[in-house]
Amino acid sequence: MASSYRGVKNRIAFDRGELLSKLVTPSNVMDRLAERYADPHGELNRWVDELRxxxxxxxxxxxPRAGSDGAKVLMLLQDPSDAADGESGLISLHNNDQTAHHVHQLCEETGLRYADYIP
Incomplete structure (x- = not known):
C-alpha cells in the first residue's frame, strides 16, 4: 500500500480518486482543466487568461468543482504552491501538496463542503 502513495502528499484526494497531479494522476488534471471554462467558473477563468x-x-x-454561486466562505491563502502552479494549474483542494491535504482534512472535520467555499 505504501508504494501506491509514492509522490502523494494529499492522501485524502488520492484515495478518493480526485488528486490533481500531472506526475501522479495526469488524466485527472486534463479532465479538470477541460472543465475550467464551464459555468459558473468560466468567467473567472477567462479573466485568469487575460491576466496571464x-x-x-x-x-x-x-x-471548476469548488464552490461558486451561493458559496458561504472565501478562503484566502498566501500564495499558490508549486502544485497549483506546475502540477495542476488550478487552485484546488485536490492538489498534491500538504496545504491542500490539511485544508481537506479540516473541512472534513468541520463539515465544510467544497461546494460551500471558493479558494
Missing part, C-alpha cells in the same frame, strides 16, 4: 497575457505571469485557474 497581460502580466506574463503563471496564474493558476479557479477549480
Amino acid at each position: 497575457v497581460t502580466t506574463g505571469e503563471s496564474i493558476p485557474y479557479f477549480d
